Amino acid sequence: MDNICVIGLGYIGLPTSGIFAQAGANVHGVDINEDVVDTLNKGNIHIEEPGLADVIKDAVASGHLTAGTTPKEADVFIIAVPTPVYDDQTANVTYVEKATKNILPYIKKGDTIIVESTIPPRTIYDNVAPILTEAGWDLDNNDLYLSHCPERVIPGKIMTELKENTRIVGGYTEEAAEKAANVYRRVVEGDIFETTALTAEMSKLMENTYRDVNIALANELAKVSEKLNVNAHDVIHLANMHPRVNIHQPGPGVGGHCIAVDPYFIIEKAKDISPLMQAAREINNSMPDFVVSQVDKLTKNISNPKVAVLGLTYKGNVDDVRESPAIDIVFKLTNNKKHYDVYCHDPHVKQQHVPLRLHDMEEALKQADVALVLADHNEYKEMDPSVFADHMKTPVVLDTRNCLPASTGKTLIHPIGNLSGLEPIDA
Ligand SMILES: NC(=O)c1ccc[n+]([C@@H]2O[C@H](COP(=O)([O-])OP(=O)(O)OC[C@H]3O[C@@H](n4cnc5c(N)ncnc54)[C@H](O)[C@@H]3O)[C@@H](O)[C@H]2O)c1
Incomplete structure (x- = not known):
């Protein structure tokens, strides 16, 4: 199996490294945090995720998984670094840009480069591709196969969902999508759908925006119910008996690195025409x-x-x-x-x-x-x-x-x- 270099060993990159190594690939994981690298090279993990510890321990012991602070030559590069928002709620894609620049000395013609990080629409075309083309690679003619393959696992079930979930693979070119799909076919049992990078970017963001809007509706119901002296949980239970209704649960707000962040990536690009998405963020906040x-x-x-x-x-x-x-x-x-x-x-x-x-x-x-x-x-x-x-x-x-x-x-x-x-x- 191919050599794979995974950039960023957090909640996404580390389990991804583990399942590819478990499937027999030679995986080199890269993180700028030396503690993460040291912990991994000892066969240990720095995050809590059911089933991950054993997979990593075995992968390191068998020699299929190594870690370092710099990349190595590989056939496939998977970028899974953070994409937070700045204080003004615009996307910070500098981690993705830096990770792309960091792999430049290690890539060769025919390599596959996959961005798994969640990114604003057009990031593959406007931020990632230019770094590669300026370095002399002709992406239109598939010198390199660049794609965006968003991750949709749920923390707590990452090890099973990495294999079982349906995946979307968005290529810079059609051939790039096919190459990336073939990489995932080695570990993913769910269906894999090929599309363009832009459609993949938007699909991922809309999944979490859909959830944010629906949670906002449940949260607004909780506030209205307090004013009207109604039990919102009874209301949700009964309304959800309608075959086409699925009101979510209210809570203390929305957190985590996906639902609370991803809608801003769309809002930033379409501020004047996204009032519903903005209202959902405000309600949840x-x-x-x-x-x-x-x-x-x-x-x-x-x-x-x-x-x-x-x-x-x-x-x-x-x-x-x-x-x-x-x-x-x-x-x-x-x-x-x-x-x-x-x-x-x-x-x-x-x-x-x-x-x-x-x-x-x-x-x-x-x-x-x-x-x-x-x-x-x-x-x-x-x-x-x-x-x-x-x-x-x-x-x-x-x-x-x-x-x-x-x-x-x-x-x-x-x-x-x-x-x-x-x-x-x-x-
Ligand atoms: N956590 C989730 O459940 C989840 C689900 C779907 C998508 N995502 C997306 O996946 C991406 C990664 O998320 P995460 O939760 O794994 O983040 P994380 O913060 O857990 O891990 C990212 C890792 O990347 C490292 N890093 C940063 N810059 C680097 C660089 N230039 N080179 C090498 N390593 C670098 C950090 O030190 C960190 O260990 C984000 O875009 C996130 O939105 C996350």
């Missing part, structure tokens, strides 16, 4: 304020309230805190005029990855006035709700993920979609 307003309401009669925050990641059972609304909520509470005393707990997050002090569960809950569940980790879903009553001053819980059981005994649980019974706690 407003949810942390909505959550804080509910905590304010609960603690109206208490001075210097103690709040236990359970869960800091952007979703349950992952260790990823990027763009997490939970972090936003904690800062909004600590900077609030009420001077909340906030104690955070998250069994999945390492202290060095968050700018907040972490506590164990007992410390966080001890004498707390309110507990705020911000991530639906199994540890919280499976917890006996009497734990809240055992430790808290007043066992009142605001469940922004609707993941806990109903109120029981002394423990009062308010799910975000059903805030009609929410009354200020007695001082």
Whole structure:
């Protein structure tokens, strides 16, 4: 099998390296972070993802996977570096540009170059291709086969979805799409659809924009339901019995590196004609304020309230805190005029990855006035709700993920979609 060089060994690049190595390819992984490279060369991993550790351990032990801070010659280059947004919410594609420049000394005629990073429409044509053509390669005549193959795995199931998901392969030329499709056919069991790079870029962005808009609708329903004293969860349950309706679940906001970011890549290129996408972003970004307003309401009669925050990641059972609304909520509470005393707990997050002090569960809950569940980790879903009553001053819980059981005994649980019974706690 071909030699593959994967640039960027994060949540996407590392599992991708692992499955290609497992399938028998010789994979060289590259990362600018020396700690990532050292950890990998010891057969260990630096991220949490079920099933990944064993695959990487075996791949390193068998010699099919090596890592370094510089690329090596290969037949296939896969670029999986970050594409964040700047503060003004425009895309930062400089990581992709740098990664492309970094492989220039190692590429040869006939190589396949695949950008897996999520990128704004036209990035392949306007940012990546010019770097290669300026270096003398004729892409129109397939000196190199350049394509964009967006990734659509869900953290927590990356190892199975990498193989099972349907893939879109967008080529700079038709031949480039075919070459890239053949690379993935070695590991992907799902269907692989070939198209142009631009259509692939837009398809990936629209997948996450679709989800952002639908989550915004559920979040708006939660706010409207609070005003109208309706239980949004009952409404969603019943409305979804319609065969063509699928209202999503409300929550504390949208985080992570995909749904909270990708719509901006389209908005940036079509600001005047994308009001729905912009409104969805605004609604989802407003949810942390909505959550804080509910905590304010609960603690109206208490001075210097103690709040236990359970869960800091952007979703349950992952260790990823990027763009997490939970972090936003904690800062909004600590900077609030009420001077909340906030104690955070998250069994999945390492202290060095968050700018907040972490506590164990007992410390966080001890004498707390309110507990705020911000991530639906199994540890919280499976917890006996009497734990809240055992430790808290007043066992009142605001469940922004609707993941806990109903109120029981002394423990009062308010799910975000059903805030009609929410009354200020007695001082
Ligand atoms: N995480 C997901 O679930 C997911 C899903 C689909 C698509 N994506 C997209 O995939 C891309 C990568 O995301 P991720 O979550 O793996 O990011 P990540 O931050 O976990 O990993 C990226 C890695 O690239 C390294 N890096 C940065 N610049 C580099 C360079 N010039 N050379 C070598 N290494 C470099 C970083 O040190 C980091 O380890 C992004 O565009 C993201 O939007 C991510």
